[in-house]
Amino acid sequence: MAIKLQILTADPQEIELIERYWAVDESGRYLEKVSELGGLIEMAQGVSLASFIRQRCNAFDENQVCPQCAALIEIRNRSETKKTPPRIPKLCTLCQEDQDAVALDAEKTKAAELERRLAEYARKQSTRTVDYSAIPDHQALLLLALDRAITPRLTSGGFTVGDCRGLAPRYVGDFVLQLREAGLVLDDPGRARPGTYYWEGDEIWMLREQVVYRLAPDTASKSADEIIRSLSDRVYTDAEGIFNLWLDYSVADVMRYLGAQCELYNHYLSEQELEEIKSTMRFALETYSVSQLWSVVWKVVRDAASLANREYYNRPKAAATIPGKIRRNLEKVQRESIELRAWSRPEQNPAGTLGMVLGETLGVDENTSGHMASSLISWLTGQSCSPSVEAELREPVRELMTIALANDVGSTVMLRFAELIRAGHDVGSAVEEIGEALRS
Structure with a gap:
């Protein structure tokens, strides 16, 4: 040297x-x-x-x-x-100063280009309108819930995802993104904090939590308040869309409880593991209620906590068993027709305004099974009385009633039918199960 x-x-x-x-x-x-x-x-x-x-x-x-x-x-x-x-x-110092000057010029050029693009984007956004009378039912319900969560910001100003925390127990950003992708809420770059939009390579990126949104204007020039009133008075017809919204919300309700339980026992799950559990829960919610799946989560998380204390185990290994344990638990419940217990809603896990809107519109809550929710939605949308449904049930119901009356067990059959419906079975599966029991 x-x-x-x-x-x-x-x-x-x-x-x-x-x-x-x-x-x-x-x-x-x-x-x-x-x-x-x-x-x-x-x-x-x-x-x-x-x-x-x-x-x-x-x-x-x-x-x-x-x-x-x-x-x-x-x-x-x-x-x-x-x-x-x-x-x-x-x-060296001189070359570094030259390089810094070139980089600074490039940043200034990019900043000017970003400002130009955002101004153009805002201009295009200002020309977009929505025919709210034609939007799908599930989007209408989501907008009504969003209005409750951020009143009066939806109708009188801009809002961020952070303002919408009361919308759902979890995944609030995903619900807002649904509305953004549908064009019902628009970005408002002019109201966003500096740094919300930035360059990453040659693309413009954004910090989602800082983006300011606003309700898209109506095609017929209705005011925002008029839009919300018109959505409240609509007749619902899309059973599939509403049921999927109920599933989205119910998954969020279950996963919020899972997160709280894992935090209580210091279990940390990866994004991949959480996605696996979400998929399992979404499928299970087509049959069971949110409160029943809370009981599954409660049991599995505590089993994992107990496992963590065993020799050759630790918390990460124990937490990694949770997705598989949930899946196997539900498989056993279905295979052996085990009746799941229902947990009461924890105080720290509020339903959110989406849960309130769904409850008022459909008559559902955390104790409503997937089968029951599907039936209620079918009634609401007028699809439960369709000719095809009646035709499918006509013969099985006639056969069931004939057997019941012939064996003088009509009252028993009706009581069992009511019990199955309360448990979440749809009409078809309830009739089939009672019929099989009578014939055996």
Whole structure:
């Protein structure tokens, strides 16, 4: 290691101190310690030896060469020297300043381009309108719930995802994204905080939690309040869309409870594991209620907590068993026709305004099974009385009643039918199960 010095003083004592400070042996080790050199010359109070020398000398490390102009790199103190050339050399001061200036110009250009694009985007957004009388039922229900969650912001100003926390127990951003992708709520870049939109490579990205949204204007120029009133008065016809919204909401309700239970026992699940559980729960909710699946979560999480205390196990390993345990538990329940217990709603797990709107519209809550929700939605949308449904049930019902009356068990059959419906079975499956029991 060799240090090239540019002496800026004519004082012999200072020159000697500088040379002794930077002197090294053949292996690159400094010949004298800094602590031994500090008392050789009088310095102002508070001035360090390195600072004193730096004011009177420019030092350059011959092992560090600017890759751009081949100049030696200036060093400020001993710690910046290198015994061998570095694998990734750094630029000298002048080249670094030039590079920084070029980068700054590029950033200014990109900032101007970003501003231009956002202005153009905002202009296009301002021309978009929606025919709210034609939107799907599930989107209408979601808008009604959103209005309750952020009143009066939906109709009188902008809002962020953070403002919508009361919409659902979990996945609020996903529900808002549904409305954004449908064009019912629009981005409002002019109201967003600086830094919300930024460049990533050659693409514009955004911080979702900072994006400001607003309700898209109506095609017929109705006011926002009129839009909400018209949505409240609509006749629902889309059973499949409403049922899928109920499933989305119910999954959020179950997963919020799962998150709280895992936090209680310090179980940490990966995104992949959470997605696996969401898929399992969504399928299970077509049959069971939210409150019944809470009981499954409660049992499985506690089993995992107990497993974590066993020899050769730890919390990460125990937590990793949760997705599989939930799936196997539900498979056993279905295979052995086990009746799941129902848990009461925890105080720290509110239903959210979407749950309230679904409850008022459909008559559902956390105790409503998937079968029952499907039946209620069919009644609401007028599909339960369709000719095809009646035709399917006509013969099985006639056969069931004939057998029941012939065996004088009509009242027993009706009581059992009511019990199955309350448990969440649809009419067809209830009739089939009672018929099989009578014939066996």
